[in-house]
Amino acid sequence: MKAIVKECAGIGAVLKDVEMPVLCEGEVLIKIKAAAICGTDQHIYVWNNWAQNNNINLPTILGHECSAEVVELGPGVKNLKVGDYVACDTHIPCGECYQCRNGEQHICQNLKLFGVHTNGCFAEYAKIPAVCAVKIPESIHPNIGAVLEPLGTSVRANVEIQSSGKNIAVIGCGPIGLMAVSAARAFGAANIYAVDINDYRLGIAKELGATEVINSTQCNSAEKMCELTNGVGVDAFIDASGNTFAILDGFKALRKGGKVALIGLPSRPLEIDLGSQVVFKEATIIGIHGRRMFETWTVMSNLLDKGLLNIDPVITHVLKLEDFEKGFDISQQGIGGKVILVP
Ligand SMILES: NC(=O)c1ccc[n+]([C@@H]2O[C@H](COP(=O)([O-])OP(=O)(O)OC[C@H]3O[C@@H](n4cnc5c(N)ncnc54)[C@H](O)[C@@H]3O)[C@@H](O)[C@H]2O)c1
Ligand SMILES: [Zn+2]
Ligand SMILES: [Zn+2]
Structure with a gap:
């Protein structure tokens, strides 16, 4: 079968013919319908510090976000x-x-990541533990099915902050933030303030239902959000930027008693005045690592199946698997939303 293989340290990967996977106990063979490029694939592709320090054995087949048929x-x-x-x-x-054993297998102590610690899905076929293959409705297009994994992170953040009827901010409008905007719309948030430094991505946020888009290079985003909420501050914010300054601005914009869902992964520690920004505010902070297995999947499947959640504009490029280098270039430049590869 054809697969995109990261063979050795250094930038890049190659498309080559490899042996078909051989199934072990509890695994299924899947035929990939569509796969999506994620920031994690990008890290491994360019072989940065993160990739070098995450127990990745080379050679390995890249990719972890996909829709597929069990064969x-x-x-x-x-x-x-x-x-x-x-x-x-x-x-x-x-x-x-x-x-x-206590209902939190998504944060298992011995967690392994498909496509990071195992061969992944940028290929014609892949093998995966059956517990990780989630049945989805036929009404969901394969390209959308390929981004359910990241979408689940964004949906879950909205579940945790209870965005229905609230004034919320989504900070960072990369694919994760954009899908958080869509999910907030689906959950019936009253106002969604989308913050980024990139006008192209803010444009997509607007299309997805953000009530206000804020370019934080052009104004003080915290002051702007306080002004928009008549001085009260936002009920909650989701960080999908991973930028420490942007996260601190989010806290400044957060009202007393507000909620925070953190998805973004800052590359350095964050220094915060816990007294004013958390303790006296009685802020609730929750870290989000992926989806709950399987409540988040059920919610997102239901919403998509009933046409209540629209993420079509997040998918900006659909390419053939062999055009992966172009796909990685687009992802790297941060100009698009999600890039899909079709084997
Ligand atoms: N917790 C999880 O399970 C999980 C899963 C996937 C991704 N992530 C992390 O979530 C984050 C978002 O992922 P993504 O794929 O959308 O990444 P991305 O890099 O495409 O998006 C980040 C966005 O933040 C914006 N940004 C940067 N600095 C900013 C600032 N100062 N103010 C406002 N916006 C700013 C960028 O312009 C970009 O649009 C990343 O940090 C990623 O590592 C976490
Ligand atoms: Zn991913
Ligand atoms: Zn475990």
């Missing part, structure tokens, strides 16, 4: 059948640790 069942698989239409959760739980 073969490994020994012991009972929850799926050949022909099922699925999307994949990247979090591979051990099934035995404290978290796995």
Whole structure:
């Protein structure tokens, strides 16, 4: 089969013919319908510090976000059948640790990541533990199915901050932030203030239903949000920028008793005045690491199936698998939304 393989340290990857995966106990073989490039793939592709320090064994097949059809069942698989239409959760739980046995397998102590610690889905076929292959409705287009994994992070952030009827901010409008705007719209947020430093992405946020877009290079975003909420501040914010300054601005814009969902991964520690920004504010802060297995999947499937959640504008490029270099260039430049690769 054809696959995009990261063969050695240094920038880039190659498209080549590789052996078909051989199934082990509890695994399924999937035929990839569509896959999406994520920031994590980008890290591995350019082989930066993060990639070098995350126990990645080379050579490896890149990619972890995909929609697919189940084509073969490994020994012991009972929850799926050949022909099922699925999307994949990247979090591979051990099934035995404290978290796995207490309903939090998405933050398993021995978590492995599909396409990071295993061969991934930028290929014609992939193998994945059956627990990570989630059946999705046929009404969801394969290109949309390919981005359910990141979408789930954004949906879950909205569940955690209870955005219905609230004035919320989404900070950072890359793919994750844009999908958080869509989800906030679907959940019935009253006002959605989208903040970024990139006007192109703010344009997509507007299209997805942001009530106000704020370019933080052109104004003080915290002051702007306080002004828009008549001096009260936002009920909640979701950070999808990973930028420490932007996160601190979010706290400044947060009202007393407000909620914060943190998705973005800052590259350095953040210094914050806990007294004024958290304690006296009685702020609730929640970290979001992926999707809850499987509540988040159910919510997002239901919303998409009923046409209540629109993320079409987030997908800006659909390319053939062999054009992956172009796809990685587009992702790298931060000019597009999601880039899809179709084998
Ligand atoms: N927690 C999780 O499970 C999880 C999952 C996926 C991604 N992530 C992280 O979430 C973040 C978003 O992912 P993405 O793929 O959308 O990344 P991205 O880099 O495409 O998007 C980040 C956005 O933040 C904007 N930004 C940068 N500085 C800013 C500032 N000062 N103010 C406002 N906006 C600013 C950028 O212009 C960009 O549009 C990343 O940090 C990523 O590592 C976390
Ligand atoms: Zn991803
Ligand atoms: Zn576990």
